[in-house]
Amino acid sequence: MSAFERRIKEYADRAAAVQGEGLYFYLQPVEAVDGAWATVDGRRKLLASSYSYLGLIGHPAIAAAAHDALARYGTGTHGVRLLAGNTDLHDRMEARIAAFTGSEASVVYSSGYLANVAAISALLGRDDVVVCDKLDHASIVDGCLLSGAQFVRVAHNDIAAFERALRRAPARASRLVVVDAVFSMDGDLIDLPALVEVCRRHGAWLMVDESHSLGVLGERGRGIESHFGLRDAVDVRMSSLSKSVPSAGGYIAGSARLVAYLKHASRAFVFSAALPPASAAAVIAALDVIEAEPQRVARLHDHVRRFRAALQAAGLPVRSDPTPIVPVITGDDEGAMRIARYLDDRDIFALPIVSPAVPPRTSRLRMTVTAAHTREEVDRIAAALSAAWREVTPALTEG
Numbered sequence: 001m002s003a004f005e006r007r008i009k010e011y012a013d014r015a016a017a018v019q020g021e022g023l024y025f026y027l028q029p030v031e032a033v034d035g036a037w038a039t040v041d042g043r044r045k046l047l048a049s050s051y052s053y054l055g056l057i058g059h060p061a062i063a064a065a066a067h068d069a070l071a072r073y074g075t076g077t078h079g080v081r082l083l084a085g086n087t088d089l090h091d092r093m094e095a096r097i098a099a100f101t102g103s104e105a106s107v108v109y110s111s112g113y114l115a116n117v118a119a120i121s122a123l124l125g126r127d128d129v130v131v132c133d134k135l136d137h138a139s140i141v142d143g144c145l146l147s148g149a150q151f152v153r154v155a156h157n158d159i160a161a162f163e164r165a166l167r168r169a170p171a172r173a174s175r176l177v178v179v180d181a182v183f184s185m186d187g188d189l190i191d192l193p194a195l196v197e198v199c200r201r202h203g204a205w206l207m208v209d210e211s212h213s214l215g216v217l218g219e220r221g222r223g224i225e226s227h228f229g230l231r232d233a234v235d236v237r238m239s240s241l242s243k244s245v246p247s248a249g250g251y252i253a254g255s256a257r258l259v260a261y262l263k264h265a266s267r268a269f270v271f272s273a274a275l276p277p278a279s280a281a282a283v284i285a286a287l288d289v290i291e292a293e294p295q296r297v298a299r300l301h302d303h304v305r306r307f308r309a310a311l312q313a314a315g316l317p318v319r320s321d322p323t324p325i326v327p328v329i330t331g332d333d334e335g336a337m338r339i340a341r342y343l344d345d346r347d348i349f350a351l352p353i354v355s356p357a358v359p360p361r362t363s364r365l366r367m368t369v370t371a372a373h374t375r376e377e378v379d380r381i382a383a384a385l386s387a388a389w390r391e392v393t394p395a396l397t398e399g
């Protein structure tokens with residue numbers, strides 16, 4: 001058996017074993033979405049693992065903007081932005097993102113994954129040093145690997161370790177630090193004020209991925225700098241546009257010079273097609289809605305506090321972070337999958353997360369609440385999850 005076949009078989013065997021036990025929950029074909037509810041195979045399920053934190057999927061103003069763009073520009077572009085694929089809509093989208101994030105300019109790629117890979121690999125050269133948190137998103141890791149720079153990963157949120165890594169960098173090396181604002185599988189925040197200090201002391205640029213903080217943290221959902229009362233603390237701002245913003249794509253925002261450089265030197269911009277016009281229009285409309293309807297952010301945080309408090313009261317090991325991502329760690333894959341089964345049987349759509357998405361032996365349910373839920377729905381998810389935890393985890397400890 002070739003190495004290719006061995007790898008493919010290993011995955012197929014793992015999936016088949018889980019499917020055989022009725023514990024496979026991935027790739028469910030959602031047929032319709034209605035607020036916090038999704039229809040799968042004709043069954044309505046209450047979403048408890050959604051990234052649409054502000055509940056903006058289906059918002060009438062955003063949907064109307066996308067429809068208008070479709071009618072005016074069509075379904076696609078004429079290829080890459082640098083050649084025939086640019087539209088005034090793309091330029092307006094980037095100006096809107098720049099205004100929302102308090103940056104001079106922005107550039108949008110066709111996914112958040114690409115934005116990280118493209119920007120990090122375009123900025124860094126072989127003689128440079130990049131320092132990351134070990135829980136940073138995979139797209140950050142891939143950008144660092146592709147860059148060929150010296151790549152250092154430090155313990156999670158260990159600011160002293162960031163400092164040590166920067167101090168050890170060769171004198172002539174340019175230094176970049178890249179972190180998630182909110183860690184996507186754990187829902188906790190980077191200690192941004194302390195990290196900014198360290199970066200300034202060592203002349204390092206700081207890049208922050210706001211995929212899970214845009215629309216969530218800070219005044220009117222402006223993000224982590226606003227949350228900590230900081231201004232101009234981050235050199236390279238990044239976010240996916242497919243979570244609180246119900247579209248697709250990912251941006252890098254920063255100085256006009258940085259953005260002009262990325263538009264000519266980052267390969268995923270130069271060699272990959274533009275975002276479809278309807279998606280660009282949805283981004284502009286969504287940022288307008290986020291600014292105009294701050295009650296959505298307030299409602300989200302109300303739900304976050306309510307959900308976390310209910311789980312803590314039921315004895316689940318849940319922290320009090322101010323984010324909608326609530327990991328419920330079972331350790332092994334089976335516990336996470338059995339809790340997902342219990343919830344699915346009660347029409348709650350929650351997903352188990354296992355390695356390699358998280359480190360081995362830290363398998364979990366990655367629960368979320370959103371502004372689309374009602375309080376009763378938040379309570380219903382918390383009650384079902386607490387009951388599932390009581391039923392499944394003692395069996396695991398005994399086993």
Ligand SMILES: Cc1ncc(COP(=O)(O)O)c(C=O)c1O
Nearest residue numbers: 111112113137184211240242249
């Ligand atoms: C922290 C973080 N960065 C980047 C990405 C990639 O974004 P996208 O899904 O738009 O490619 C994700 C999405 O999963 C993410 O969670």
